[in-house]
Amino acid sequence: MIEEKIKSIGIKIPIPPNPAGSYIPVVKSGNLLFVSGQIPMEDGKVVFTGKVSDANIETAKKAAIVCAVNILAQIKKEIGDLEKISRIVKLSGFVNAVPEFTQHPKVINAASDLLYEIFGEKGKHARVALGVSSLPLNSMTEIDAIVEIK
Known part of the structure; x- marks a missing residue:
């Protein structure tokens, strides 16, 4: 049902990108998954680069x-089935922004809204949205995530 919902909104879950450093993509502890920070990679390339400002917020x-989407891909690779997700617990979102940019929450809302669209009430989560240099x-x-699974 979740994967059908994802397809219905026009999203394809990719093969997740490999780690770019000395870490693992997902750590499972009890019924929680801690998903390492995911950047906007498609087919092994970063597709959105540079500083965020009011001019390129979209x-x-x-x-x-x-x-x-890459968070979901990492989860699927780890547990095999997105139906096992019982709750999106928390997202931490980082925005590579110019110093005067203050709309970090609006940027990360796009990810939050997508997860709510896919998972409904189970997709509502705690969050932080920060600007970084x-x-x-x-x-x-x-964006990284903490996700509860069944």
């Missing part, structure tokens, strides 16, 4: 959506 929202590979956004 592009940054697209970057956040790709991060959320740089991100790996000059990506516009990076």
Whole structure:
């Protein structure tokens, strides 16, 4: 049902990107999954790079959506079935922003809204949205997640 919902909104869950450093993509502890920060990668390339400003906020929202899709891809690789997700607990969103940019929540809302659209009430979560001076590979956004599973 979840994967049908994802397909119905036009999203394809990709093969997740490999780690770009000395870490693992997902750590399972009890019934929680801690998903490492995901950047907007597609087919092994960062698709949204550079600093976020008021002029390119819509592009940054697209970057956040790709991060959320990559979170789901990592979860699917780890547990095999997105139906096992019982709750999106928390997202931490980072925006590679110019110093005067203050709309970080609007950027990360794109990821939050997507997860709510897919999971309904189970997709509502706690969150932090921060501006940072740089991100790996000059990506516009990076998002990590804590997810509860059945």
